[in-house]
Amino acid sequence: xxxxxxxxxxxxxxxxxxxxxxxxxxxxxxxxxxxxxxxxxxxxxxxxxxxxxxxxxxxxxxxxxxxxxxxxxxxxxxxxxxxxxxxxxxxxxxxxxxxxxxxxxxxxxxxxxxxxxxxxxxxxxxxxxxxxxxxxxxxxxxxxxxxxxxxxxxxxxxxxxxxxxxx
Numbered sequence: 001x002x003x004x005x006x007x008x009x010x011x012x013x014x015x016x017x018x019x020x021x022x023x024x025x026x027x028x029x030x031x032x033x034x035x036x037x038x039x040x041x042x043x044x045x046x047x048x049x050x051x052x053x054x055x056x057x058x059x060x061x062x063x064x065x066x067x068x069x070x071x072x073x074x075x076x077x078x079x080x081x082x083x084x085x086x087x088x089x090x091x092x093x094x095x096x097x098x099x100x101x102x103x104x105x106x107x108x109x110x111x112x113x114x115x116x117x118x119x120x121x122x123x124x125x126x127x128x129x130x131x132x133x134x135x136x137x138x139x140x141x142x143x144x145x146x147x148x149x150x151x152x153x154x155x156x157x158x159x160x161x162x163x164x165x166x167x
Contacts, residue, residue: 002072002079002088007031007064007163014163021163022156027068028111029159030081030089030103033150034062038094040083066159071105079103081113081146095147097121104135111138111153121147 014021067089072079079088084098091100097119104112112135115123123130124145130136140158144151154162 001090002070003068004089005066005068007066010066010159011163014160022160025068025159026156027070027159028109028156029154030067030069030144031152031154031162032065032067032091033152034064035150036148038148040092040094069103069105069111077105079105082116091146091149091151093147093149095121096149097147100146101130103138110155112136113138113144 010025013024017024069079071077072088080099080102081087081089081091082098082100083091083093083096087099089103097116099116100119100121101113101115101123104114106112113125113130114135115130115132117132119132122145123132125136125138126143138153140153140155142153144153
C-alpha cells in the first residue's frame with residue numbers, strides 16, 4: 001500500500017518546511033477529492049475508512065486524502081487502484097471496482113493510467129472516457145473519475161502549487 005496523508009496535514013508541512021517539502025516528499029500524487037461517498041455492500045474486501053465522512057474511520061469532514069505515488073518494490077513500475085484491500089491505492093467506494101485501474105510509472109518519471117479490462121464502472125480522464133486496456137498519460141492537474149469518486153493527479157511541482165494555493 002502506498003503512503004497516504006490528509007491534504008490538510010501536507011499543507012501545514014509545506015508551509016512550515018518551504019523548500020525542504022519537495023526533498024521529504026519527492027513524489028507524484030493522486031488526491032481523493034471530497035464528495036459523496038457510497039458505502040460498499042460488503043465489508044470483507046474493503047478498508048473501512050473514508051476521508052470525507054467523520055463517522056467512518058474518524059477522519060474529518062471535507063479533507064482530501066493524498067496518495068504518494070511511490071512505486072511498489074514487489075511490482076516495480078505499477079500501482080493498482082481499486083476497492084479491494086489488496087490494491088496499492090484503496091478507494092473504499094461502492095462505485096469503484098475491486099481492481100479498477102493500474103498506474104504505470106514511465107522511464108521519464110511520468111505516470112499513465114490503464115482501466116482494467118473487466119471494469120464496467122465509469123472511468124474518465126478530464127471528462128473523456130477511458131477505454132479498458134488502453135493506457136493514457138496523466139498530466140499534472142488531470143481530473144480522474146473512477147465510478148463516482150473524483151481524483152486529481154499532480155506531479156511534485158503541481159502538488160506544491162496546490163498546497164501553497166487556496167484550493
